[in-house]
Amino acid sequence: MNPPASGSRHAAALVLLAVALGYWLVSGYYGKEILAEIAITAILAMSLSLLVGQAGLVSLGHAAFFGIGAYGMAGFAAKLGWPPALAMAAAVAVGAAAALLVGLVAVRLAGVFFIMITLAVGEMVHAWFLKDRAFGGVGGMSGVPRLDLSAVGLDAADPAVFALLAVAAALLVYVLLDRLVLSPFGQTLRAIHQNEERTRALGCPVGRYKLAAFVVAGAVAALAGTLAAQRSAFVSPELMTWTLSGEILIVVIVGGGASLLGVATAAALWVALRDQLSSLTDHWMLAMGILFVVLVLVAGDGIDGALRGLWRRVARQRGR
Amino acid sequence: MIIQLLNGMQLAMLLFLLSVGLSVVFGLMRFVNLAHGTLFMLGAFVGLSTAEATGSFWLALVAGTLASAVVGGLLYLGLLRRLQAESPLKQVLVTFGLIFIGLEAARMIWGDYAARLPGPAMLAGSSEVFGVVYPTYRLFVIAVGLVVAAVLYFGLERTRIGAIVRAGVDDRTMTAALGIDIGRVFFAVFVLGCGLAGLAGVVAGPVLSVYAGMDMGVLILALVVVVIGGPGSLKGAFVGAVLVGMVETFGQVWLPEVAGMLLYGLMAAVLALRPQGLLPAGPRP
Numbered sequence: 001m002n003p004p005a006s007g008s009r010h011a012a013a014l015v016l017l018a019v020a021l022g023y024w025l026v027s028g029y030y031g032k033e034i035l036a037e038i039a040i041t042a043i044l045a046m047s048l049s050l051l052v053g054q055a056g057l058v059s060l061g062h063a064a065f066f067g068i069g070a071y072g073m074a075g076f077a078a079k080l081g082w083p084p085a086l087a088m089a090a091a092v093a094v095g096a097a098a099a100l101l102v103g104l105v106a107v108r109l110a111g112v113f114f115i116m117i118t119l120a121v122g123e124m125v126h127a128w129f130l131k132d133r134a135f136g137g138v139g140g141m142s143g144v145p146r147l148d149l150s151a152v153g154l155d156a157a158d159p160a161v162f163a164l165l166a167v168a169a170a171l172l173v174y175v176l177l178d179r180l181v182l183s184p185f186g187q188t189l190r191a192i193h194q195n196e197e198r199t200r201a202l203g204c205p206v207g208r209y210k211l212a213a214f215v216v217a218g219a220v221a222a223l224a225g226t227l228a229a230q231r232s233a234f235v236s237p238e239l240m241t242w243t244l245s246g247e248i249l250i251v252v253i254v255g256g257g258a259s260l261l262g263v264a265t266a267a268a269l270w271v272a273l274r275d276q277l278s279s280l281t282d283h284w285m286l287a288m289g290i291l292f293v294v295l296v297l298v299a300g301d302g303i304d305g306a307l308r309g310l311w312r313r314v315a316r317q318r319g320r
Numbered sequence: 321m322i323i324q325l326l327n328g329m330q331l332a333m334l335l336f337l338l339s340v341g342l343s344v345v346f347g348l349m350r351f352v353n354l355a356h357g358t359l360f361m362l363g364a365f366v367g368l369s370t371a372e373a374t375g376s377f378w379l380a381l382v383a384g385t386l387a388s389a390v391v392g393g394l395l396y397l398g399l400l401r402r403l404q405a406e407s408p409l410k411q412v413l414v415t416f417g418l419i420f421i422g423l424e425a426a427r428m429i430w431g432d433y434a435a436r437l438p439g440p441a442m443l444a445g446s447s448e449v450f451g452v453v454y455p456t457y458r459l460f461v462i463a464v465g466l467v468v469a470a471v472l473y474f475g476l477e478r479t480r481i482g483a484i485v486r487a488g489v490d491d492r493t494m495t496a497a498l499g500i501d502i503g504r505v506f507f508a509v510f511v512l513g514c515g516l517a518g519l520a521g522v523v524a525g526p527v528l529s530v531y532a533g534m535d536m537g538v539l540i541l542a543l544v545v546v547v548i549g550g551p552g553s554l555k556g557a558f559v560g561a562v563l564v565g566m567v568e569t570f571g572q573v574w575l576p577e578v579a580g581m582l583l584y585g586l587m588a589a590v591l592a593l594r595p596q597g598l599l600p601a602g603p604r605p
Contacts, residue, residue, distance in 0.1 A: 058409055060416065105588045108595055109547075112352050112408045116543045119354075120587070123540040124580040132577060242536060246416055253413070283428060289420025293399075296413045 012261050013174065020167050024160070032163040033231075034275060039166035040227045042267040043173045045251045046260050047220035050177060052249070053258030054186055055213045056193035057107070058115050060245050061122020064102075065218040067240025069095045069225025071129060074141040074235040084147045088226045095222020096215050098125075103214035107207055110196075122245055129237045140236030144229045156230075166227055170264065173220055177260055180216070189213055243285065247274075250292055322452045324569055330458045330527070332565025333465020337520035338538055339545040340472065340557040341513020347489045347552015347601045349506050351400070352408060354415040356517055357539030358422035363388040363518025364530045365430050368437045371525075377440035381522045388518025393511045400510075419535065426532040437525025461523055468516065469558055476554055485509060489552045489601045541568070544583060548590040550597025559598055 024035055044066055051057040072091025076082045082090070106117045129135055146156040147165065154161050180186055188209050191199045200206045229235045247270070255266030277284035342356045367384030371377055395418070403411045443457045476482035484505055487495040496502045520538075528534065541564055549560025567586050571579035590598060 058412070060412075105584075105591055108591060112346075112350075112412060113547060115409075115412050116352065116547055117587070120540050120543045120547070121584060123536065124584050127537075128578075128580040131579070243420070246420065249413075283424050285420050286424035286428075289417045289422075289424065292417030292420060293414050296410055296417065297399075297402075 009178070009261065016261060016264065017167075017171060024163055024167070029159055032159040034271060035163040036159070036166040036227075036231050038268045038271045039163070039170040040224050040231065041248075041251070041271050042170045042264040043224040043227070044221055045248055045255065045263045045267045046170075046173055046177055047217045047224065048248050048252050049255070049257065049260055049263045050180070050189075050213055050220075051217045052252050053256070053263070054181060054189040054193065055210055057210060057213065058249070059106075059118040059122075059214075059217075060115050060242070060249065061102075061118035061120070061125075062217070062221055062248055063240045063242070063244035064122040064125040065095050065099055065221035066225040066228070066244070067125065067129065067235075067237070068098050069222025070229035070235045070239050071135055071141070071225075072222065073226040073229040074144045075135070077145050078141060078143045084145050084230070088147070088223070091226045092219050092222045095225065096219035098222075099215045099218020100211070103211045103218070107210040107214060119242065119245070122240065123242055126237055126240045126242070129240065136236075138237065140234060140238075142234045144233045144235065146230045146233075162231065166231070169223070169227060173223070174260055174264065177220070181258075181260070185209070185212070246292070247288070250288075250295070254295065322450050323454065324573055325566075326449070326452075326454055326458065326462070328566040328569035329562070330461045330565075331569055332562040333462050334520050334524050334527075335538070335541055335545050335565055336465050336558055336561035337468060337516050337523070339542040339549070339561055340468075340554060341516045342542050343546045343549065343551050343557045344485070344489070344554065345510055345513050346546065348485060348492075348509055349404065350408065351404070352412050352415065353400070353510075354412060354539065355395070355418035355422060356513070356542065357535035358419055359388040359392055359514050359517040360521040360524075360538055361422065361426060361530075361532070361535040362391060363521030364437065364525050364534065365426060365521075366518070367522035367525050368430075368435055368530045371437055377438065377526075380437065380525075381519065384522035384525075385515050385519040388521065389511050389515030392514025392517075393507070396507060396510050419539075422535065423532055430532065432532060434529040434531035436529050437522070439526035457526055461527065464519075464523055468519075469554075472554055481505075481508075486601075541583075544587055546597075548587055548597055550594075550600030552601030553599050556597055556599035556601065 020035065020039075024032065027035065044062070047065075048059065048062045051059050051062075069091045072094040073084075073087050076087035076090045077084050080087075102118075102121050106114055106121070109117055130138055135141060146162060149156045149161065149165070156162050156165060188199070188204060191204070192206050192209060196206055225239065228239065251266045251270045252263050254270070255263030257263075274284065274288075277287055281287075338356070338360055342353065345351055345353060363384035366387040367380035370383040371380040374380075399414070400411070403414060439457045443460050445456055446453045447456045447459060448454075449459065476486060484495065484500055487498075487500075488502055488505055492502060524538075545557060545560035545564050547560075548563065549556030549558075563586065564583065567582055568579065571582040575582065
């Protein structure tokens, strides 16, 4: 489960960034919207990768924190009129606090129980925002402002600028999570994943490490949510449905679980595929469900290793 | 107050029908079937179509229950049986994928609108109980839940099959070593659980509306029931269902804004005190 060597990893990250910037140069208005969506999805998937790939905590309710970040952004910026940058920071803090609250209960449970609790809590949060009039109920909230970049002479209302902003945020999240994964903290998470009892016996406060991972993942998911709210200037309970949690989990599994770059690449493929499928048929979720079942059945536990091996080989070749 | 208690009990009995299968299958097979809610929805839709075609609620009840039992059985034989030896994670993911498929299939077959299943004529109107006037059909829902609970309790505690199932929950390897074909017991329990989910779907039809997506709301409540009741036990499913039904119902009336959070609070409180759930199955001390 060790991450690939830093040389090939950095090279692969640069290749990925170059592809994103190249696409930004040649794409039109719609392409830039898609690019921003890819970057946001990649941030969300990388945050879940910390839980699934490193700590072995499979959450089926991750969309809740994405939605809390988006609603936080809408609430602080659109409703209370805070400056967008401050609203973003506050929304991320709220996401972290919510993750702490949920994590306190969830990390006490192992394996399948953790999955069931996260799914249940995620849906409860969704149900709450559906009902709560203060946040607009089913209709959601509109008028979310974008970051004010006039100090550096840019206008975030321009899709081209916003796409760059989202890509920059994804890069920042990649760098931060990459450092975290390589740190002693990340090593401890992997140790817990591999043998929780032994790690506990070594004197490690396993629960606290899991909780910390859950909070970090929740905060980063909330950051993705603040960007999603700015992208569409609108938030609704749709942002936190169980289907989104499931989609992100597929992305993480397909991307190799522990590999941040693999997960980011899978996010790009996923958004592109969904965009194509949904233009072809209303029932694209059926295709998605079948894909989900087949992927898990055929590749299963091996998909992680197989894709990591493939990714490493590609990265090595590109790095030369 | 009495009306709310009856409403809570009605929801509790629907949840019991749904979660008892989920819980016992999990206790017996260590298998989490997240598609259990989908079978609930299937039962409701098949019941709706049957009622529209024949005009009989009772035929709908039979058809819905059978449809879910048969589809559950086919799923088990074709797909889920193979996952028995796999990691629980894989089981969860595959059955989660089945939820997507079931939802879209329901949309394609029955469309994207909500319908109400007509209740039986003989149960229309209201009756007086405990000094309040209450819809007769809802009393019927409570009765169905109580009767099924009683039958299951008798079956589990007093029959040979029940003894085998209990033994399987407690110690699967030992039970198999006694020469009992545990695979066949699994299959029977699985199909029974799926049938009960379908029954719950039809019974819920006249109270809740029938629509594509109705599976998720009840699945979440059923998962909460299983987690707080303690997986694998009939009594746990019953107690959990009553607790969740009451908290949901009274929460919606008294504190509608935070009803979802109340349930979370209940779950947190139970798990803080008893991480294994209130009445988990397993070797008795």
